[in-house]
Amino acid sequence: MSIAKVLYVEDEPFLAQIVSDGLRSSGYEVSHVADGQIALQYFINERPDICILDIMLPMKDGYTLAKDIRKINSSTPLIFLSAKTLTEDVIKGFKSGGNDYLRKPFSIDELLIRMESLLNRFPKQANDHPEQKQLxxxxxxxxxxxxxxxxxxxxxxxxxxxxxxxxxxxxxxxxxxxxxxxxxxxxxxxxxxxxxxxxxxxxxxxxxxxxxxxxxxxxxxxxxxxxxxxxx
Amino acid sequence: MSIAKVLYVEDEPFLAQIVSDGLRSSGYEVSHVADGQIALQYFINERPDICILDIMLPMKDGYTLAKDIRKINSSTPLIFLSAKTLTEDVIKGFKSGGNDYLRKPFSIDELLIRMESLLNRFPKQANDHPEQKQLxxxxxxxxxxxxxxxxxxxxxxxxxxxxxxxxxxxxxxxxxxxxxxxxxxxxxxxxxxxxxxxxxxxxxxxxxxxxxxxxxxxxxxxxxxxxxxxxx
DNA sequence: TTTACGATTTAACTCTATTTAACTGAGTTT
DNA sequence: AAACTCAGTTAAATAGAGTTAAATCGTAAA
Incomplete structure (x- = not known):
């Protein structure tokens, strides 16, 4: 797969900066949006390969945003990031169409590996590209x-x-x-x-x-x- | 989907009982095994729809077991349950073929929703239709x-x-x-x-x-x- | 149920790729 | 030149793989 596009919706600027940088330095193309309302527009226009959503957002909370995204597209992976730690919040996240839910604080590396998992980016074997080596x-x-x-x-x-x-x-x-x-x-x-x-x-x-x-x-x-x- | 079969590998009897009961009362058919070596046999014979693996096991640890399972079958969802909380353990879990990683202690409800999510993402297939293989x-x-x-x-x-x-x-x-x-x-x-x-x-x-x-x-x-x- | 047969496993032995060990020599540093 | 380190050679040890035959297992026919 070519470079994956990420839509990252987060309203806390400081965290947003750190995470965006982390993703970019791992080779992702990141669009960061701070507002749930605008995020949906971005989703429609940019067609990202994966979305990372905070739950607490101005205008439109993460659950609602996820449901809206799912009305348009049922397959793009969605990951929730949230400070809410209750199990019921996690369940709400999955019920609204999320594919994973990470509690804050989280490590960037864990986010990355979970993204890779959702994007099926594991090098299955060396067999994947039967590299045309000289025989x-x-x-x-x-x-x-x-x-x-x-x-x-x-x-x-x-x-x-x-x-x-x-x-x-x-x-x-x-x-x-x-x-x-x-x-x-x-x-x-x-x-x-x-x-x-x-x-x-x-x-x-x-x-x-x-x-x-x-x-x-x-x-x-x-x-x-x-x-x-x-x-x- | 019909009743999903779960292979649950856990060596701590008390926890195993609680989790098995929880899964059964949610309608899953559960096979519980306490040993990594035997678990592989079960996997081959029972063809479960999803596996839940503890990491610390006698005989064969969860990572190794996951890798062995992946050599036989690349699509059955695998969830790790572990008391190991370090990010690097999580990464090891995903790298060895896992699809999710839950830190102990975890809530049964969270386990259930994550299982459901994975079962939807990998709809039963590979096992049921042994894909039109060449004759x-x-x-x-x-x-x-x-x-x-x-x-x-x-x-x-x-x-x-x-x-x-x-x-x-x-x-x-x-x-x-x-x-x-x-x-x-x-x-x-x-x-x-x-x-x-x-x-x-x-x-x-x-x-x-x-x-x-x-x-x-x-x-x-x-x-x-x-x-x-x-x-x- | 017993027998007979083919399929598979077990056993004993052989062979060989790779590693380990012990020793030799060649280039560098002091 | 002495001391040292790195590299080369050879032989022995080890562990992985191959072969053959005998033992066992499972199934179907008698």
Whole structure:
């Protein structure tokens, strides 16, 4: 989804400023309105993706506003923010069409996560965007097939393990550039603890051994920083 | 909607009794379980319409349980109930697949209205209509008929068992993507205990044997993670 | 109810990717 | 040059995965 538009209705200017800033710095486009009457106009004109409503408002209270919005649109998520803590107020909030109800004071982070939840913005899996990554790499006289995990060199074709494939692929994506050790570790191993660095060394040895017959290809170490894969 | 089934996971007996009674007197059908490990079994067998999970549980905590449930089913609403009040716990709850998070102590009425809200937002469906799933899959030179449980390969047509069919079908639904072992186990076997993984290995061997004459089709292992079915 | 059979699980064993360990060497700092 | 840190090599240990066969389970026919 592109940038989500938020309609935020709140009459207390100080809080409104803090929350608006918080939302904006998380990438939302925020329209702030202080009055319930005007808010409905905004809703109609701006078609926000989500609304955040205070309950106590001048002219038209939050419950009424929510009901009015629901007459026009039944699906846009509505979150109530209120200092009213009684259960019956919460129930009134849901009955008037709200989808969530946060008691003041609340944390911005909690508001954000609840908004995301209502907007279904959780990255389901990496599967969502089957990113069009390259499957086969040619370099020097070699070829790495990341699908079948095969490395063809001048001296033959060898099956390589998943980690070997990942490591070589990562270097190929940065060939002739410096690639930091830590970057590799974090990406492939998930953390850069001592034993994982030792483990990576072992894999480097294996890759170097596989590529030893290709004089034009070298994995160079840059001490204290990382590696550079030299190849055409 | 007919009577909604609730799976309620809570290890504190006194609270569990109160909440269960409250839900029942509001017309819900409640299954109460005190243990996270067993809860997953219940989920698979009972197919509840909504789940209410405590966070602190013996055997398997609420977050982990939620993640496991999400591997099997992505739409059933999940509500966390917890004495943990920190924002970061709330965020963890949503990140692990929860749809709402209520801090203890909470009022039964608030729980009820939030349940109702979620049940309206995710109208019963996924479970009732096991969405028009594909019955026959074509891949490479093969064809899997899930109705008659027949696998046609280049070398003939073979009857396959229910588990073989399910396993292959699941891989086909994720072909050329990484599919986690645990996801398969939870979905097909219902739990990921040791012997089930061994059993799955046996089925993989059988599938690989059946598909061995199709060089373009391979079930590749990604150690520590899962499998990838390579095919067109 | 018993038997027979196929489906699935359990068991025992093998193989292999990855990690751990121990040691060696190379570049840096003092 | 001594001391130190980082990196490379090799081998052993571990844990994940694969294979095969035997045991068990469940169901339908006898």
């Amino acid at each position: 086969v790499y040619e370099f020097g006289n070699c070829r790495l097939d990341t699908v079948h995990q095969l490395l063809k060199t001048i001296s033959g074709e060898y099956p390589v393990s998943f980690k070997e494939t990942s490591l070589l692929e990562m270097m190929l994506l940065h060939k002739n550039q410096v690639l930091e050790r830590q970057t590799i570790l974090l990406k492939i191993w998930g953390d850069d603890s001592y034993y994982n660095t030792r483990s990576m060394d072992v894999f480097l040895t294996r890759l170097r051994k596989l590529l030893k017959d290709e004089p034009a290809i070298q994995i160079m170490n840059i001490r204290g920083i990382g590696y550079k894969l030299i190849c055409s | 026959v899959y074509e891949f490479g030179n093969c064809r899997l008929d899930t109705v008659h449980q027949l696998l046609k390969t280049i070398s003939g047509e073979y009857p396959v068992s229910f588990k073989e069919t399910s396993l292959l079908e699941m891989m086909l639904l994720h072909k050329n993507q990484v599919l986690e072992r645990q996801t398969i186990l939870l979905k097909i076997w219902g739990d990921d205990s040791y012997y089930n993984t061994r059993s799955m290995d046996v089925f993989l061997t059988r599938l690989r044997k059946l598909l061995k004459d199709e060089p373009a089709i391979q079930i590749m292992n990604i150690r520590g993670i899962g499998y990838k079915l390579i095919c067109s």
